[in-house]
Amino acid sequence: MSLDLEQIRRIARLARIAVSDAEAADTAASLSGVLGLIGEMQAVDTTGIEPMAHALDAQVSSAQRLREDKAVEPDRRTAYQASAPAVQDGLYLVPRVVE
Amino acid sequence: MLNASLSEMSAALESRKISSVELTQLFLGRIAKLNGELNAFITADAPRALKDAAAADARRATGQSGPLLGIPVAHKDIFCTEGIRTTCGSKMLADFVSPYDAHVISRFGAAGAVLLGKTNMDEFAMGSSNESSYFGAVKNPWRRSAVPGGSSGGSAAAVAARMAPAATGTDTGGSIRQPASFTGVCGVKPTYGVVSRYGMIAFASSLDQGGPMGKGAADLAALLNVMAGFDARDSTSLDRPPEDYARDLERPVAGLRIGLPREYFGDGVDADVAARVQDAIRWFEGQGAKTVEITLPNTKLAVPVYYVLAPAEASSNLSRFDGVRYGHRAAEYADLYEMYCKSRAEGFGAEVKRRILVGTYVLSHGYYDAYYLQAQKIRRLIAGDFSDAFAQCDVIMGPVAPTTAYEAGAMSGDPVKMYLGDIFTIPASLAGLPGMSIPCGFDSKGLPVGLQAIGNYFSEARLLNVAHQYQKATDWHIRVPDAFPL
Amino acid sequence: MDWEIVVGLETHTQLLTESKIFSGASTAFGAEPNTQASAVDLALPGVLPVLNAKAVEFAVRLGLAIGATISPRSVFARKNYFYPDLPKGYQISQYELPVVQHGTLKIAVEGGEKTVRILRAHLEEDAGKSLHEDFKGLSGIDLNRAGTPLLEIVTEPDLRGAKEAVAYAKALHSLVRWIGICDGNMQEGSFRCDANVSVRRPGAPLGTRCEIKNLNSFRFMEQAIEYEARRQVELIEDGGTVVQETRLYDPDRNETRSMRSKEDAQDYRYFPDPDLLPLVINEAEIERIRALLPELPQAKRERFARDYGLAAYDAAQLTASRESADFFEDLVRASRAEPKTCANWQTGEFAAALNRDGLEVGHSPVGAEALGALLRRIADGTISGKIAKEVFEAMWRREAEGPGAADAIIEARGLEQISDTGAIEKMVDEVLAANARQVEDYRAGKEKAFNSLVGQVMKAAKGKANPGQVNAILKKKLGG
Structure with a gap:
């Protein structure tokens, strides 16, 4: 299993990670190695096996616990925005979002 | 005091032989002296630690006590701490100060433990050698040219060099057990759901589990008594009655049925490692334990399954690091798309980017069934292997890792080779089982070897019991590296 | 030959919970930016979601109201994409296993009733808002809305034309308010529809659809579907083909246009959210919720026609909302008059006055008790029907209030009938x-x-x- 540069660019675009042309070739080689490793799973017959999504779903009867509908969170905007790269009037600033 | 157990320290505090401030100063001094060389801590906040210590002394003066009251504990820099930066070993969060405490941090705070500092780690916990930290590699105290293991390598090195009496770590595929093994300390990864993940920066949510690291099993029991417990803010936290993890420490091991998986003793395991592990098992046999050969037939699939599931979850978990609300933002960008791409390319290191890309790929359209779903199905087969095995034994033993600590740089450029080193720790993580690393000797180069013990769900107390009995008869866990005498 | 317009609607209803779907932050509308965005809503490192019980109960309520199957086990998944108003970089939504499946809603259409099939309704979280004004070419992000619970209700492509689509949307709008799960406020975005529109020759297979977004009023919905259908017909008749895409309705120009930004090779990489366990709803819980469900519009409509001897049209009008139906029953009780007389007054004078002032039943200056007292004065010969209208207008202007308002006005104005x-x-x-x-x-x-x-x-x-x-x-x- 190996990836071509176009696939690398597509994945990098989806993941929003800039990959230069020079890096793309290295990335392709290294990802292909990892995909070779995980390709070993393909031969296993898993017919009729339920996917296991949680570490405990084989063990505990796992059901989602629910929270009571109560608004309990205080306004902590100042503290939460202390680490923000750019804010104005309480809003997080980003380059113009195009619709 | 530097090499004392937690109960000895607690007794000294209780009898006023030492104050928490003095004890904390002792370890802060050790950090100041050694951290330049070992790089085990990213942040050591002495004023904060001394403030905690003074508060603990004040609490004791009012008649309060407790096993961890006034004891300094180092925390892996993956646990969010209010007022102290939490970097997760990444440039992305190099300046991030969390506005809240992780559940684990709150629990230690409530128990009166002193927050000694934040330990170094592989970036976002992705790595087995602690070389991927933005804050530089951690050195193995037993041999400074070797790696300490990862991803909780800073916590492991800090305990090994006695810069901290105890530390927290997190384990996704072996990140507590493997560095514990590489540095000759003790560490336990609890059953998934026992320790709250709230405030523990997520790598792979269905696998991540916090746990304690320390010198001996009795220390771990005291630490786990504080760390474990239900947390309503984590939907995967288990609502079980609290238990005393120290309750079985003194139980004899006679009659213990030890399962030895054929797959954990085959080719690829260093001869020294195999020999030390066999020695330890022979000790248990000498105490009346019985060994039984078992098989975990899907072991070799665990690494491929893990390297689908963990990157898939990680690729999604790390999407929040987009430079909008916190974290690194690129200095220049033409538009929103470029701001995202550059901020993330600059903020993440090579291994993190590699795993995000792998995860994005395996989840993407057309590959989901072949990779993600197939991996989840094999995950169930692997869990099934263990449930079959525990029909025949109480605890499974084997090596933590096929090798002892390797030289720094030995694995760089070959991620797959490094991934394969996690073959014995990943299976228990996939199944959600508790596992621990117990120091069991040294190889011919003088590097520590770790014995792994894997138990059934919620059998942490039993694992700690097994380790404690062994440690009463051995001194591997209290040996100190020659280079860093007390 | 004619063209048939085929429409399926996806409706996002904001659920009337006090707190968000996965956090304890308030969902109140109109707060200062980011003051109702908690650590979880902001996706700070390390935070985790915990599901709101009320949101689940509301989803079940809708499921029961449309006669749907309530999934005993449903799963939350992550829909991954980057957008500044989506703090985690993924939306938690239900994908393969939604909580509600296969229901129906009856709507009134020309010449009778039509049953619209509802494919699914699933729980998910809302995103924040991007504001574009006043930031010198930048956008400002307000995450107060992020994490507000949504129930997305998806129909089969059963609707034929804009009018039917609107009739369905109105019926659903009425239903969600009726069962108390959504305030239906379209201006504030509590009830938002997207329409999947395609055209075909009658009997032919379904054509290629376009999804139209931003239909925030029933009028816009009708115009947008009509415009879009016309566009597709013209395109096909000119020899072109419809391309599947997302289009935005622009009410100022009354046209739809392609949203290129949404076409960035969408690949949402759905997978089950490992932070959340499967949502399990047992029979006992379903029955508990069923017992709390109010009488539903259709049942009420039928009962009004049967028990009060009303025409189908009157019964439908009176049961257009729960408030209206309750008002009617209170009025019948208070007036002790013929139900038909009550219906005439409620759908006549009363409805006209509400309409004139743009008021809802609940905000009427004349309550059912007061109006009932007025009708009693007609029945007992104190005033004529004609004078009653004058008294009603005076009551509406609040010349007197409360249950004794009619008598007070009759006396003050000396309107008592001469029977000497x-x-x-x-x-x-x-x-x-x-x-x-x-x-x-x-x-x-x-x-x-x-x-x-x-x-x-x-x-x-x-x-x-x-x-x-x-x-x-x-x-x-x-x-x-």
Whole structure:
């Protein structure tokens, strides 16, 4: 299993990670190695096996616990925005979002 | 005091032989002296630690006590701490100060433990050698040219060099057990759901589990008594009655049925490692334990399954690091798309980017069934292997890792080779089982070897019991590296 | 040959919970930016979601109201994409296993009723908002709305044309308010529809659809679907083909246009959210919720027609909302009048006044008790129906309030009906004396003259004479 540069660019675009042309070739080689490793799973017959999504779903009867509908969170905007790269009037600033 | 157990320290505090401030100063001094060389801590906040210590002394003066009251504990820099930066070993969060405490941090705070500092780690916990930290590699105290293991390598090195009496770590595929093994300390990864993940920066949510690291099993029991417990803010936290993890420490091991998986003793395991592990098992046999050969037939699939599931979850978990609300933002960008791409390319290191890309790929359209779903199905087969095995034994033993600590740089450029080193720790993580690393000797180069013990769900107390009995008869866990005498 | 317009609707309803779907932050509308965005809503490192029980209960409520299957086990998944108003970089939504599946909603269409199939309804979280003004070419992100619970309700492509789509949207809008899960406020975005529109020749397979977003009023929905269908028909008739895409409706220009930004090779990489376990809903829980469900519109409509002897049209009008239906039943009780009379008043004077002032039933200045008291005064002969309208208008203007309002106004204005035979006879005599010509005409067989004489008497009585008595006395005197 190996990836071509176009696939690398597509994945990098989806993941929003800039990959230069020079890096793309290295990335392709290294990802292909990892995909070779995980390709070993393909031969296993898993017919009729339920996917296991949680570490405990084989063990505990796992059901989602629910929270009571109560608004309990205080306004902590100042503290939460202390680490923000750019804010104005309480809003997080980003380059113009195009619709 | 530097090499004392937690109960000895607690007794000294209780009898006023030492104050928490003095004890904390002792370890802060050790950090100041050694951290330049070992790089085990990213942040050591002495004023904060001394403030905690003074508060603990004040609490004791009012008649309060407790096993961890006034004891300094180092925390892996993956646990969010209010007022102290939490970097997760990444440039992305190099300046991030969390506005809240992780559940684990709150629990230690409530128990009166002193927050000694934040330990170094592989970036976002992705790595087995602690070389991927933005804050530089951690050195193995037993041999400074070797790696300490990862991803909780800073916590492991800090305990090994006695810069901290105890530390927290997190384990996704072996990140507590493997560095514990590489540095000759003790560490336990609890059953998934026992320790709250709230405030523990997520790598792979269905696998991540916090746990304690320390010198001996009795220390771990005291630490786990504080760390474990239900947390309503984590939907995967288990609502079980609290238990005393120290309750079985003194139980004899006679009659213990030890399962030895054929797959954990085959080719690829260093001869020294195999020999030390066999020695330890022979000790248990000498105490009346019985060994039984078992098989975990899907072991070799665990690494491929893990390297689908963990990157898939990680690729999604790390999407929040987009430079909008916190974290690194690129200095220049033409538009929103470029701001995202550059901020993330600059903020993440090579291994993190590699795993995000792998995860994005395996989840993407057309590959989901072949990779993600197939991996989840094999995950169930692997869990099934263990449930079959525990029909025949109480605890499974084997090596933590096929090798002892390797030289720094030995694995760089070959991620797959490094991934394969996690073959014995990943299976228990996939199944959600508790596992621990117990120091069991040294190889011919003088590097520590770790014995792994894997138990059934919620059998942490039993694992700690097994380790404690062994440690009463051995001194591997209290040996100190020659280079860093007390 | 004709074209058939095929529409499926996806409706995002904001659920009326106090707190968000996965955090304890308030969902109240209109707060200062980011003051209701908690650590979880902001996706700070390390935070985790915990599901709101009320949101689940509301989803089940809708499921029961549309006769759907409530999934005993449903799963939350992550829908991954980057957008500044989506803090985690993924939306938690239900994908393969939604909580509600396969329901129906009946709507009124030309010539009867139609059953619209609802494919699914699933729980998910809302995103924040991007504001584009006043930031010198930047956008400002407000995450107060992020994490507000949504129930997305998706129909099969069962709707034919814009009018049916609107009829369905209105019926659903009424239903979600009826069962108390959504306030239905379209201006504030509590009820938002996207329409999947395609065209085909009758009997042909489904055509390629386009999804139209931003339909935030029923009028826009109708215009947008009509525009889009016309666009597709013209495109096909000119030899082109419809491309599947997302389009935005621009109400200012009344057109839809392609949203290129949404076409960045969407690949949402759905997978089950490992932070959340499967949502399990057992039978007992479903029955508990069913027991709390109010009588539903259709059942109420049928009961009104049956028990109150109302025409289907009246019953439908009165049950357009739960408030309206409750008002009617209160009115029947308070007035002790014929249900038909109550219905006429409620759908007549009362509805007209509400409409004129743009008010909802619940905000009417005249309550059911007060209106009932007014109707009692008609029944007991204190006032005529005509005077009652005058009294009603005065009540509407709050000249007097409360259950005694009608009596107070009748007294203050001296509107009580004249039923004193002597007094009416005196007025009739005076009118007959002054209108000899009409009396002649009447006697000559011109029936119209009688009405004119009645009018004269009523005028003399300032409208307050009992009309029955006036009629009887006039007849007697003219015949005599």
